[in-house]
Amino acid sequence: MHVNQYAYFALFSRSTPATEMAAVLGLEPDETTVRGSRRTEPKAIPVSHCWKIVCREPRLRVDEQIARIMQRLAPHTTAIAALASRLNTDGEGYGAVLEVVRYFNNQDAQQHDRSDPAAKGPNPLGWHLDRDVLDFLQATGAALDVDEYDMTPDYAED
Known part of the structure; x- marks a missing residue:
């Protein structure tokens, strides 16, 4: 597989730019989006x-x-x-989130063969959150969001 x-x-806001968030935290982000910014690809306009x-x-893992x-x-x-x-006072959907994104059967991704005991690397299929992570989520009021996508080609349409 x-x-x-x-x-x-991530921290999301309707009105507070990422640059201001970074200044408040004293921590530079790895990535940012700007509400209402325009890009040529993809054509999505960030809402926050x-x-x-x-x-x-x-x-x-x-x-x-x-x-x-x-x-x-x-x-x-x-x-x-x-x-x-x-x-969070900006309304629902604003505040903090810990996001996990996983794509299964993506041909460009790491391969894990559970039937091969000599397969190198950790089993990417199992994971857990330890008490420190749960305490952090509680302290920050962050949501946990896990998105998983099956990228198996749909051969039924061929």
Whole structure:
């Protein structure tokens, strides 16, 4: 099975730009979006400002990716919690989220053969959240969102 996955922690706001979030936190994001910005591809227009700390390192389980993110965020927990609470006043869908995105059967992704005991790398299919991550999510009021996509080609239409 081919698996491509990544995780990120994000702060979203209708009115507070990512640059201001970074200044408040004293932590530069890995990625940002600007509400209402226009790009040539894709044609989506972000509905919110977004500040993200991301881990896209291949060959890591999701919990290992999250641990890398948490190493960077943990020293800023109090500031993140205060900012997330303020951003949450923008309305539903604003505030903080820990996002996990996984694509299964993506031919460009890492391959994991469960039947081969000599297969190199960790099993990317299982993961967990430890108490420190759960405490961080509680402290910051962050949601956990897990998106999983089956990229198996649909041969029925051929």
